[in-house]
Amino acid sequence: MSLDLFITIGGRAGDGSFLIGDILARIFRLTGYNVLTYRDFPSNIRGLPTYYSVRVSDKPIYAIKDFIDYLVAFEFEAVEYLKRYCSSSAVVIYDNSIRDIRDVGIESYGIPFKKMSINNLGSELFKNTIALGVLTYILGIDEKHVLNVLMKTFMNREIMDKNIRAYKIGREYAVENVKIRREIGGAIGGGGFLLSGNEAIAIGAIVAGCRFYAGYPITPATEIMELLIMHMPKYQGIAIQAEDEIAAINMAIGASYAGLRAMTATSGPGFSLMTESLSLAGMVELPVVIIYVQRVGPSTGIATKMEQSDTLQALFSGHGEFPRIILTPGTVEEAFYMTAEAFNLAEKIQCPVIVLIDQFIAQNRETVNTIDLSRIRIDRGKLITSEVVGDYKRYEVTDDGISPRAIPPVKGGIYLANSNEHDEKGYTAEDPWIRKIMVDKRLRKLEVARKILEEAFPHKIYGCRDGKIAFIGYGSVHGVILEVVERLNVKEPKAKYLQLRYLWPFPSENVNKFIHNADRIYVVEHNAQGQLSELVKWATGISVSKILKYDGRAFRPLDIMKVVEDG
């Protein structure tokens, strides 16, 4: 029997929805299922509505489901708001400490979580864990798995004990009052990890040999900095909090100049500040990796929600013309490998590399079955670390545009990394012929990048290869398009999907080939103007249909199905 459940826990920030959502996800992971978490939360610490969803399945999943199967709610408003998203066979468990809700319309249980917590444990703090006891009972999860995760979650002995008591109170209540559904059988495996994109990126950076990080706190990228400040020192690296994003990227470029693999991470507002320095890295030809976690814009927008409205900013921001590489992982696992490879690309091409994701991949956790370190290679490109004999030219004009890069204090390697247009040694030059030669040299590197990328991250085609309905997308729409294509192909094979795994250099040829025979071409993206759609049109001359969502929430497969079925 296949399993695919979507469970949402709703309340106000401070109710502890996240905590039990996270525990639930870990329990599912422990029993060997595939998991995806989905956070819908405000940019606020306490008081505003917050929803945490967990999807659990025996198949790989990278998107949210159409409808909620189980809803745990700590307040009426959550039930009122979320019941429209519940399936007709859903179960709702809600806190009725204040009052019952009549006419929920689906199977529901009012349980006084808050009262039970206060009466038994002296505080309402444990209502979430009591609810966890009820929910895990209904789902039929073995007690030992729950206890296992609870014991790993709480470091403080007293708090752990209280939570275990709370869990048991919930479970005992459920045994007496609630109908069990026993959805989850015994463990079906195990192993693997539950990681968010930000976590995978932090690991990927360290494993790739990144030993310098500078950043500035910004949602939804902050966890990357927190993790690196925690773990990088163990590998003799420095991760620091800079005074702003401009300082952060300049510190990273400085560390790169001195020979370290260096990185920064930010979101839209911070990236906007970094763009002048992006152009600097392009001009001085220094490698730097930038993790760009998009969120809702413009301006401050909605800091905690997903959007892909900076697609064009990532591709085209920064004054002047210089090569850059934009990698676009569609899953947490890809975020790991692409971050690791970003450092090789940055050093081989000697240019900025942007790993472009959004809040969905960054902050939601997914099952990552293996992290295969044997797939990681370190290639530092044309780096010189020992004495240079003869006349050294840092910006020597070469066939592929890439020149040997010395680092201080290498003897004979003295050069100037110069933001001014410069000659082969780096010294300021304004002569027209030098100017032209240097522009061409730098841009030639992009063609080398294209070749490396085609091999390292070929764009993937899913579904029916000669399908007439074609989808194109990148990043966080990956999972949902996969599900849509699967649904469309159930009766007869007719749909295919091209996952773009890098956006720059833009893969015009791949896109052209892919859409060549299609009758309908849909570009699916999280923004209002169809930025990727316009890029596709620019690159191929062919107009596409845009499927857009820009309310800060993830696509459900249903949202896309509706458009396709109507079209």
Place this chain on the structure above:
Amino acid sequence: MVDEREFILKNPVWCPGCGHYAVLTALRRAVVRVGLKPEEIVLVTGIGCSSRFTDFFRSYGFHGIHGRALPAAVGIKLANPRLKVIVANGDGDTYAIGMNHFIQTARRNIGITHIVMNNQVYGLTKGQYSPTSARGFISSTSPRGTIEKPIDGALLALSAGATYVARGFSGNIDQLTRLIEGGLRHRGYALIDVLSPCVTFNKLNTYEWFRRNIVDVEQINHNPSSRLEAFKMLLTSSKIPVGLIYWSEEEAFEELIINSIGGIPIDANISLEENNYERLIRDVANV
């Protein structure tokens, strides 16, 4: 024996009489006195007339963008603290667009020798007022005279917790050389704010004007090891104090970090065979 010629890349080109010539000479002399080799130095500059230093001074160089010389220098210094990192830029780069980084680098006490050529005007863009221009200074962007109070970089550095605060004058190369040398030998961040006249766009703060309006603190029994005395000197002196204003020995930022991570980042072995990443993965994945 390394001599000054080792540090000559090419002859500088500024306006005849520009104060920056003297600063370049003083820097070359100071690095020789300290015994540095060109490869061991990274000279970092920003944007402006003063920041053309990297085209004239022979060493590793990084000519970045306007206002951001300090953070680039911080990255270089932290990556490899064995390098001698020198920042040479101007009053616009440091006290206007780069003010945040100036304060932050000073308070962190990162081992950077920072030479600010302060000519109280924007020269490269042809004569706009700067944050250090005197009140009433007339320029193309202050035709009716500035109504802003000028910034005192030395006072700001002192307030921010800088551990070496000096002010030099292009008209006194010997003293300037000593001040830069002191900065190069200093543990942590050293500010040398240099009164360096712009002969083209600042007709007010000329060599003559400075000679009349500065006081050498070394001549008046100033105690540079007292922060309070230093504040008093900067706040109450009727003339502009020149010389070593404040100095104290404290641990540098990079020393504290290197101690905590057990080595210098550039020495880290990044090969996959040499590192145990299994533990990292388990820690982050919380399993």
